[in-house]
Amino acid sequence: MKEFIQKLPKAELHLHIEGSLEPELMFELAKRNNIKIPYKTIQDIKNAYNFTNLQSFLDIYYAGANVLITKQDFYDLTWNYILKCVENNIIHTEIFFDPQSHTQRGIEFKTVILGIVEALNDAKEKYGITSAIVMCFLRHLSQEEALKTFDEALAFKDYIIGVGLDSSEIGNPPSKFEQVFKKAKEQGFKLVAHAGEEADVSYIFEALDLLNIQRIDHGVQSIKSSFLMERLKKEQIPLTVCPNSNIELKVFENYSQHNIKELLDYGLNVSVNSDDPAYFKGYLNQNFINLWENLDLGKEDIIKLVKNSLNSSFISDDLKKEYIKKVEQIINNEKTKGQI
Numbered sequence: 001m002k003e004f005i006q007k008l009p010k011a012e013l014h015l016h017i018e019g020s021l022e023p024e025l026m027f028e029l030a031k032r033n034n035i036k037i038p039y040k041t042i043q044d045i046k047n048a049y050n051f052t053n054l055q056s057f058l059d060i061y062y063a064g065a066n067v068l069i070t071k072q073d074f075y076d077l078t079w080n081y082i083l084k085c086v087e088n089n090i091i092h093t094e095i096f097f098d099p100q101s102h103t104q105r106g107i108e109f110k111t112v113i114l115g116i117v118e119a120l121n122d123a124k125e126k127y128g129i130t131s132a133i134v135m136c137f138l139r140h141l142s143q144e145e146a147l148k149t150f151d152e153a154l155a156f157k158d159y160i161i162g163v164g165l166d167s168s169e170i171g172n173p174p175s176k177f178e179q180v181f182k183k184a185k186e187q188g189f190k191l192v193a194h195a196g197e198e199a200d201v202s203y204i205f206e207a208l209d210l211l212n213i214q215r216i217d218h219g220v221q222s223i224k225s226s227f228l229m230e231r232l233k234k235e236q237i238p239l240t241v242c243p244n245s246n247i248e249l250k251v252f253e254n255y256s257q258h259n260i261k262e263l264l265d266y267g268l269n270v271s272v273n274s275d276d277p278a279y280f281k282g283y284l285n286q287n288f289i290n291l292w293e294n295l296d297l298g299k300e301d302i303i304k305l306v307k308n309s310l311n312s313s314f315i316s317d318d319l320k321k322e323y324i325k326k327v328e329q330i331i332n333n334e335k336t337k338g339q340i
């Protein structure tokens with residue numbers, strides 16, 4: 001099965017680029033930029049990654065991002081993730097970035113976005129990997145601050161496909177950001193939001209009905225409302241589920257408790273994603289492997305999850321067709337060999 005997971009060309013729709021900062025690069029950038037970090041060794045950093053909930057992770061994640069200063073740093077960060085895409089056979093990726101965690105520290109918006117864009121352009125040229133960028137607003141900050149960031153982003157509109165909402169969920173409901181999402185919609189941005197990661201289903205209803213989002217990031221709490229489950233099924237609203245993240249942040253006790261198989265069997269449009277892979281012990285393939293090892297997932301389930309992510313991406317219909325065809329080719333090869 002591991003080989004099969006590796007062979008399938010995949011898309012990733014839920015990846016925070018700051019969450020792909022590996023301890024080794026964190027150390028290197030801290031040195032390069034003369035930034036103090038509270039760790040003496042790479043092992044110290046790894047030991048600190050022992051989370052009890054979302055907030056305990058976010059505190060460490062924002063502290064880690066402090067080593068990112070120059071355009072080259074953002075390039076290196078993004079390039080390292082692209083190398084993981086190559087390893088994991090990810091042919092299309094839609095990455096989140098959190099401009100406010102950098103502009104708040106005095107780093108210019110353009111430094112961040114241009115470093116990321118340059119690496120993504122090189123990824124297309126060198127490996128044929130396609131990508132898109134989604135800018136997330138930090139929900140623990142105010143809507144006024146989000147509006148300011150939005151205005152700043154307009155100069156780089158051509159590089160940004162959509163807007164999202166992340167950071168501390170509980171206590172910061174989607175309704176807090178109605179105005180900025182309305183403005184983003186008017187400007188033609190795609191809309192997504194983290195909802196139902198830790199907080200209850202009212203956050204998912206708000207994200208759908210007040211923010212008009214097209215994809216739900218996480219959404220695993222949906223299972224608590226049969227009414228919502230029916231709606232998600234009927235409207236085929238994509239849920240970008242992140243299994244390793246959910247385990248590391250104690251949303252579920254262990255992989256066998258994870259509800260992705262139930263969501264899938266119910267007919268929801270769920271995909272598998274890595275969220276913050278440098279912090280959550282593994283990239284995309286490892287998420288699939290962990291599910292397969294602990295849940296009753298067959299090859300048909302894996303195929304469905306992979307097709308869902310390609311179909312739920314923001315690429316053109318033509319490119320979608322081309323990518324789905326690549327998946328079909330692998331499946332047909334496996335069938336010829338009697339592997340499926």
Ligand SMILES: Nc1ncnc2[nH]cnc12
Nearest residue numbers: 016166167194245275276
């Ligand atoms: N899993 C997550 N939830 C909310 N905000 C995040 N920022 C980075 N990872 C996140």
Ligand SMILES: [Zn+2]
Nearest residue numbers: 016166217275
């Ligand atoms: Zn996330």
